[in-house]
Amino acid sequence: MSAYQNAYQQSVASPDIFWLQQAKNIQWFTPPTVALENDANGIERWFPDGELNTSYLALDYHVENGRGDQTALIYDSPVTGKKAQYSYAVLRDQVAKCAGMLAALGVTKGDRVVIYMPMIPQAAISMLACARLGAIHSVVFGGFAPNELAVRLEDAEPKVLLTASCGIEVCKVIPYKPMVDQAVMDSRWKPDKVVVYQRSEQPAALDHERDADWATLFERASPHDCVPVNSTDPLYILYTSGTTGKPKGVVRDNGGHAVAMKYSMSTVYNMEPGEVFWAASDVGWVVGHSYIVYAPLIHGCTSIMFEGKPVRTPDPAAFWRVCDEYNVSVLFSAPTAFRAIKKEDPDGKLIGDYPMASLRTIFMAGERLDPPTLEWVELHTGRPVIDHWWQTETGWAISCNPIGLESFMTKPGSSTQPTPGFNVQILNELGQPAETNQQGFIAIKRPLPPSCLSTVWRNHDRFESGYLQQFPGYYVSGDGGYVDEDGYLFVMGRIDDVINVSGHRLSTGEMEEVVGAHEAVAECAVVGVYDEIKGQLPLGLVVLKDGYYSHDGDIEKALVAKVRSEIGPVACFQRAIVVDRLPKTRSGKILRRIIRQIADGESYSVPSTIDDPASLDDICHVLSGH
Ligand code: COA
Ligand code: AMP
Numbered sequence: 001m002s003a004y005q006n007a008y009q010q011s012v013a014s015p016d017i018f019w020l021q022q023a024k025n026i027q028w029f030t031p032p033t034v035a036l037e038n039d040a041n042g043i044e045r046w047f048p049d050g051e052l053n054t055s056y057l058a059l060d061y062h063v064e065n066g067r068g069d070q071t072a073l074i075y076d077s078p079v080t081g082k083k084a085q086y087s088y089a090v091l092r093d094q095v096a097k098c099a100g101m102l103a104a105l106g107v108t109k110g111d112r113v114v115i116y117m118p119m120i121p122q123a124a125i126s127m128l129a130c131a132r133l134g135a136i137h138s139v140v141f142g143g144f145a146p147n148e149l150a151v152r153l154e155d156a157e158p159k160v161l162l163t164a165s166c167g168i169e170v171c172k173v174i175p176y177k178p179m180v181d182q183a184v185m186d187s188r189w190k191p192d193k194v195v196v197y198q199r200s201e202q203p204a205a206l207d208h209e210r211d212a213d214w215a216t217l218f219e220r221a222s223p224h225d226c227v228p229v230n231s232t233d234p235l236y237i238l239y240t241s242g243t244t245g246k247p248k249g250v251v252r253d254n255g256g257h258a259v260a261m262k263y264s265m266s267t268v269y270n271m272e273p274g275e276v277f278w279a280a281s282d283v284g285w286v287v288g289h290s291y292i293v294y295a296p297l298i299h300g301c302t303s304i305m306f307e308g309k310p311v312r313t314p315d316p317a318a319f320w321r322v323c324d325e326y327n328v329s330v331l332f333s334a335p336t337a338f339r340a341i342k343k344e345d346p347d348g349k350l351i352g353d354y355p356m357a358s359l360r361t362i363f364m365a366g367e368r369l370d371p372p373t374l375e376w377v378e379l380h381t382g383r384p385v386i387d388h389w390w391q392t393e394t395g396w397a398i399s400c401n402p403i404g405l406e407s408f409m410t411k412p413g414s415s416t417q418p419t420p421g422f423n424v425q426i427l428n429e430l431g432q433p434a435e436t437n438q439q440g441f442i443a444i445k446r447p448l449p450p451s452c453l454s455t456v457w458r459n460h461d462r463f464e465s466g467y468l469q470q471f472p473g474y475y476v477s478g479d480g481g482y483v484d485e486d487g488y489l490f491v492m493g494r495i496d497d498v499i500n501v502s503g504h505r506l507s508t509g510e511m512e513e514v515v516g517a518h519e520a521v522a523e524c525a526v527v528g529v530y531d532e533i534k535g536q537l538p539l540g541l542v543v544l545k546d547g548y549y550s551h552d553g554d555i556e557k558a559l560v561a562k563v564r565s566e567i568g569p570v571a572c573f574q575r576a577i578v579v580d581r582l583p584k585t586r587s588g589k590i591l592r593r594i595i596r597q598i599a600d601g602e603s604y605s606v607p608s609t610i611d612d613p614a615s616l617d618d619i620c621h622v623l624s625g626h
Helices: 001-015 014-024 054-064 088-104 121-133 148-154 177-186 214-220 252-269 286-298 318-325 336-342 349-353 369-383 459-470 508-516 554-566 590-600 615-626
Strands: 035-037 044-046 071-077 082-087 112-116 136-138 160-164 168-170 172-175 193-197 212-213 234-240 250-255 277-279 302-306 328-333 361-364 383-388 397-400 425-428 440-445 474-483 488-494 500-501 505-506 521-531 534-546 575-578
Touching: 001 014, 001 044, 035 575, 044 252, 054 121, 054 252, 054 397, 054 521, 071 121, 082 088, 088 121, 088 214, 088 328, 112 121, 112 148, 121 136, 121 160, 121 234, 121 302, 148 212, 148 234, 148 250, 148 383, 160 177, 172 177, 193 214, 193 440, 212 214, 212 277, 234 286, 250 252, 277 286, 277 459, 286 302, 302 318, 318 328, 318 349, 318 505, 328 505, 336 534, 361 369, 361 521, 361 615, 383 474, 397 590, 425 474, 459 474, 459 534, 500 521, 500 534, 505 508, 508 521, 521 590, 534 554, 554 575, 590 615
Parallel strands: 071 302, 112 136, 112 160, 136 234, 160 193, 193 212, 277 302, 277 328, 328 361, 361 383, 534 575
Antiparallel strands: 035 044, 071 082, 168 172, 234 250, 425 440, 440 474, 474 488, 500 505, 521 534
16 A cells, blocks of 8 residues: 555544544643544544643744744745744744733633734734633734624624734735724724734824733733643634625634644645745635644744735745745745736746745645646746645645655646545535546545534534535535546535635625625625636626616726725625626526626526526626626
8 A cells, every 4th residue: 555545544444543643743731542522512523632732832842842043934025125034932932922911911711812914923923822822813814804804803702903003015005903993893892902013114093992002012021831722622713705794713623733734744745844834825814824824833844924925026036036035845825826927927037036946846725726827837947836625614735645645646627635634525416426527516524634623613503504414424615526537636616605816715695795785786696707817706797776877887886895895805896797687597596607607708508497598698798798
């Protein structure tokens, strides 16, 4: 048996033995004796009698074991011109002080702290400080509007909100504090304190009683020790888009997460401690949680926080410059980032300026890796590109090319083989195994491996109904795809209302709720249509109420502005089109799939259940004019 087959078979046949063995690779305060136990909801939980602290694993452990002087975190910010490096010892001290600052504000184990910050070291420090106290952090991506922050504040009920005075997007300064004020005003839940890290680019007025200045509190704080937590205690809540307007709070445990992060660094990424790992993402997304902050540090690597974009900061060589300057061994980003680079430097001329001597492998995830992008990056960088598939819910790759065990030949369009621990199955509508090469629902046979979500925060029913009930015994991923005759997995796209815009996961259902709430709108459909750079972009078709007319596109413009202000610029909702009617089945279901196929110029078959076939002609006519 090959190394991969051996690991994979053991992980699915005897997950308890396999994962207890992996659990030995991290330093527990109380090592677990039991691998897996069902909780009161019947959900399997990993290492229930283990005690640990994730911040200890990421920092103190390394300082105690000779890595104190090694760089833990590099901050590179082309948008401000600033650069900084934190050794493990310095980062541990800063995190301990930040934990002390939070403790002085009354934050203790189990309390929530919301973090709404740009890509600055204080974001990672805040996350690790929460982990140090056993408090549960919930990071909200900076591109989300105040309303999105308010929804998360109401759900997570944090004691403290940590933020910065501003973010910087290419050359635009984005004041965060007014957005935070708006969110706190709109939210039924008010945090006791809003702590603001003042950035010199644009400091904020601290004009509410609840406001506090980060630097002042930090200066006064005493360092706080690591608080032991149970393996099954939550480390964080990360909200992600589902099919409704309300985001789902994915809950991640401490113990399973730490074990999976450690395992993934060697198995998935083939990283050695001491090497430099760069996930060019944002701490607001799961990739940022797992591979900017936790996994590289738990593994004793150096991680990079890059406050910039693949292009325009200042040019499409930004990725190559960073890889070269910091001796990056593994680069990980979303395909959209490389498409943006390819558009501005089609022949990859700038790549040659940077030898990138340490760069071994480039990983991509977040959306389907289209073969032309894969080929372009491989051709111009001369490095292997590995597609791997994962979700916020799992926190790490469900399928990958497990180069730490053995390298498989790549097949463009495939994320290769299931990662050890994930018993991936393709099921048909009836929940039966699909044939080889036959598309179906991608499901994972339970138990899910460590790090996968244990529930949806304060809404366990949503976890059951959204993921577990459709096919008993399985977790349904929400993606469709197939497995070929060599066991390669091809992820073909979402089968629900989730779309991926620039590698960012967004809900068309949520956009429909925002658009549909406009006074002029009778009904609407939002679909994700193909975009050359961003992968997908939302398109809204709206039917107006009788008596409403759009003059010079005023309603369309108002709808675009409404989504931008209620969800955020990151939704990239730029197209709303007024139509007379929407194509529907006789039972009233809007035929969104067909709308998308028409918009993408794909062929489609008209279902026999369509109510009014002429409605499709209308859509074709309208879209051909746009
Ligand atoms: N804070 C505030 N605003 C933000 C933001 C943030 N953190 N992130 C994005 N925005 C804003 C942008 O400024 C832009 O606003 P605009 O409409 O006023 O111009 C809007 O949201 C859309 O941003 P984006 O989708 O990022 O488009 P872009 O044209 O600026 O950049 C890419 C396109 C492809 C270069 C960029 O999206 C990218 O690098 N994507 C990689 C994504 C990634 O890392 N995904 C994580 C999974 S690995
Ligand atoms: P997120 O939860 O934001 O990480 O988004 C997860 C979703 O992104 C998945 O359900 C997929 O739809 C998509 N995705 C992530 N990685 C890949 C990949 N390698 N190939 C295809 N789709 C992907």
